[in-house]
Amino acid sequence: MKGLVFCPPIRFHSAGPNSFDSAYPMRLSRYFLPILRDTPKEAEIVSHRLMLRAGMIRQEASGIYAFLPLGFRVLQKVCQIVREEQDRAGAIELLMPTIQSAELWRESGRYEAYGKEMLRIKDRHERDMLYGPTNEEMITEIFRAYVRSYKDLPLNLYHVQWKFRDEIRPRFGLMRGREFLMKDAYSFDIDQEGARHSYNKMFVAYLRTFARLGLKSIPMVAETGPIGGNLSHEFIILADTGESEVFCHRDYLGFEVPGDNVKFDDAAELEAIVGKWTSLYAATSEKHDAKAFAALAADKQVSARGIEVGHIFYFGTKYSAPMKAVVAGPDGTERPVHMGSYGIGPSRLVAAIIEASHDEAGIKWPEAVAPFKVAILNLKQGGADTDPACEQLYQALSAKGVDVLYHDLDERPGAKFATADLIGLPWQVLVGPRGLAEGKVEVKRRSDGSRELMSPADAIERLAT
């Protein structure tokens, strides 16, 4: 806010798994972190409350939010993980526009079908345009413009872009906004069998993505809604404050998530994984079968609340047929491609992660998405011993590539503790005169509140790994 200390490295995704190793440290005195002490009255659910209080977001209109620096960092980290797992599964990133022409949607028949949820606008020439609620039509248009042969398949294209759905009633902050960020992927295959494999790739990628975000997700049989199709799963995470009622077999909670050695091109291997993850009962209230659920052993029945964080569909030729996205098969005859689409809402995920991980004092970020890994709290700003000790920690951790936020404001210790707990960085290093007198700092873990006294050198060692 008061000028950049240095230019942080621009971080393109797809730079490989270590692309986040570059340090991006910050001193609070130079940062823009508008913490609120009181909860704005409009915020009802905990994630909304905490995001406003922690200075992560600001509402600009009903269901429309600006991401402030702290919130933006989390959003970027979520997107980064989403992208890495999409890339790993063989999807290819591109970027489509937010504004679309109504023409495309008339081709698929959805311009009329979509209803008032679609934000319709006119340009200066009175042409019908719309702010995209999804991109099946557009990706199909792109596909049909270039792809003619089965030899170019399978293909999975994805992008991460803002979407707009004019919800009847936006609520719960980012959880049900009208504008939201979405990763949507679209797969193209020559036949249903290929499409099934593509579907399974995304299924496994989703399991991995949510696990890396620190979430336990459970795939559940789902309604297909306006996207259409007949094969669909919602990925649900359990959280007390979740919007929907869900029912599942307890064993899902202990299932092992596929490792990063999964061979995505091995159809049989993926089919086995997906088979396992769909073998037990799991359904949202819309698809709930009370009898089937009751048949489970009592100690295996989990009835809980959940948040939908991802949704995958196979819908065959629903768009390719009317829009004439056809490819020639080995026999030379043309046929419409089989498609699927696969969505994840990163902006909703930010809220969902908070719903799943917080306490009375504030957020508890999983390390993978924390806006910073470490907070250094100088408990006596201006102290002859605390200032240099903090400075050294800050420099050393930065040099080792640790995202660190140095709380260097002239505030009382209590206020710093409250701020640190609120913004929920995984680690706090408490540097005060009391500890330094014995050559120690205190390392506190936010997730369980545990603390440990150690030398600054040990603290650096501990936090840099």
Added chain:
RNA sequence: CGGGGCAUAGCGCAGUCUGGUAGCGCGUCUGGUUUGGGACCAGAAGGUCGCAGGUUCGAAUCCUGCUGCCCCGACCA
């Protein structure tokens, strides 16, 4: 879209019934004392009371219209 509610300083609120030109707490700024769980003292800044009309000598307050936002329900990543 139906039902309820709110709109006064950055945030949380009082004042509206009973009209007389705006107040409290937190935050912000200045100076000082403080410093291991949201410190204290002194001083200061900050508001066309959501907007537009109307009634009145006079409107945050009464009347009319509009807008925005929140909550409950049906829809959704």
